[in-house]
Amino acid sequence: MKKLLATLLIALSAHVVAAPACPQFAPNGQFPVLTNAKLAPKTRLLCYSDFAVLHSGLTHGPLWSAEHLTREHLGEAREQVRTNKFFEDPALPPGEGATLADYKRSGFDRGHMSPAGDRWNGEAMAQSFTLANIVPQDRNNNQHLWAHIETAVRKIAVRYGDAYVLTGPLFTGQTLRTIGASRVLVPTQLFKVVYVPAAKEAFAIVTDNVATNRYEMKTVHELEGMSGMRFPGIPEALKDQQIGGLKGV
Amino acid sequence: MSDFHAFANDDEVLSIEGDALTVSNGTTSISFAGSLRIGKDKRGLKAAHALKQAVDAIVAALEREKALPEVAKDEPPEATGSVENPFV
Numbered sequence: 231m232k233k234l235l236a237t238l239l240i241a242l243s244a245h246v247v248a249a250p251a252c253p254q255f256a257p258n259g260q261f262p263v264l265t266n267a268k269l270a271p272k273t274r275l276l277c278y279s280d281f282a283v284l285h286s287g288l289t290h291g292p293l294w295s296a297e298h299l300t301r302e303h304l305g306e307a308r309e310q311v312r313t314n315k316f317f318e319d320p321a322l323p324p325g326e327g328a329t330l331a332d333y334k335r336s337g338f339d340r341g342h343m344s345p346a347g348d349r350w351n352g353e354a355m356a357q358s359f360t361l362a363n364i365v366p367q368d369r370n371n372n373q374h375l376w377a378h379i380e381t382a383v384r385k386i387a388v389r390y391g392d393a394y395v396l397t398g399p400l401f402t403g404q405t406l407r408t409i410g411a412s413r414v415l416v417p418t419q420l421f422k423v424v425y426v427p428a429a430k431e432a433f434a435i436v437t438d439n440v441a442t443n444r445y446e447m448k449t450v451h452e453l454e455g456m457s458g459m460r461f462p463g464i465p466e467a468l469k470d471q472q473i474g475g476l477k478g479v
Numbered sequence: 480m481s482d483f484h485a486f487a488n489d490d491e492v493l494s495i496e497g498d499a500l501t502v503s504n505g506t507t508s509i510s511f512a513g514s515l516r517i518g519k520d521k522r523g524l525k526a527a528h529a530l531k532q533a534v535d536a537i538v539a540a541l542e543r544e545k546a547l548p549e550v551a552k553d554e555p556p557e558a559t560g561s562v563e564n565p566f567v
Contacts, residue, residue, distance in 0.1 A: 311495050
């Protein structure tokens with residue numbers, strides 16, 4: 231019986247990888263595809279109540295975090311007042327996830343990929359504090375530039391009714407910095423890919439993971455090249471659009 | 480909030496109006512980040528209460544300390560490690 235159960239569990243977990251259980255958070259139900267095969271080892275899809283994460287046991291954090299923002303949900307999100315706690319994700323096998331100790335005294339902020347401020351109910355907000363949704367982020371960047379970028383993206387979603395947003399870290403260069411005993415990789419840059427169906431608009435934002443007020447607008451194709459990922463849910467026809475910049479950032 | 484335990488841990492974050500203003504707990508310091516517009520309305524009152532409860536908890540925790548230094552020294556962060564980029 232035990233053996234049968236184990237087989238069943240393996241079959242189930244294989245199934246989860248093959249067919250995402252939460253396609254509603256990705257445009258046209260299609261999550262990013264890893265075109266750089268070196269990103270693929272030890273990745274796990276984690277579904278939460280209003281966002282999804284592809285977690286990497288190599289970086290000890292997310293490779294991307296996906297959310298579908300709607301005007302209605304963002305209205306609810308603004309009403310949230312609650313105390314949350316960062317936590318080590320129980321869904322990850324030991325050694326794959328980051329630990330609270332890794333971040334303590336690291337000098338980095340625990341930077342949300344799908345932001346707490348987008349979550350539209352208490353359960354979702356609590357879940358967004360999983361370390362599976364967190365990367366080591368420069369404190370100044372997180373609290374200033376990045377917060378402004380998150381607000382600007384929310385405004386776009388409110389204006390057009392909805393938007394699909396993917397947020398994640400980039401790792402460029404020959405050597406990377408790490409924090410903590412788990413050796414959590416410190417991203418060199420952070421990105422967002424935003425797709426606004428009603429505006430027939432798609433674009434990417436990239437910033438260095440340092441204290442800066444500068445960000446760059448990229449086309450989706452450019453970001454696909456930089457990230458080693460492809461975004462099949464975004465219409466190809468929109469992937470070369472050049473967008474000027476974000477309002478209010 | 481009554482569930483914000485000032486200076487008792489490094490993991491709690493009080494989020495007010497989404498994440499317009501966040502109060503991040505810590506055993507050696509507590510950080511406020513963001514900006515909050517408190518309207519003359521019920522939402523504003525809810526936000527003001529949350530903020531007041533957090534500040535009250537901070538004041539009470541500090542007043543309980545018998546020997547507060549004038550200014551505590553900041554502990555420097557631990558040095559980062561370094562690895563070959565596994566993705567290039």
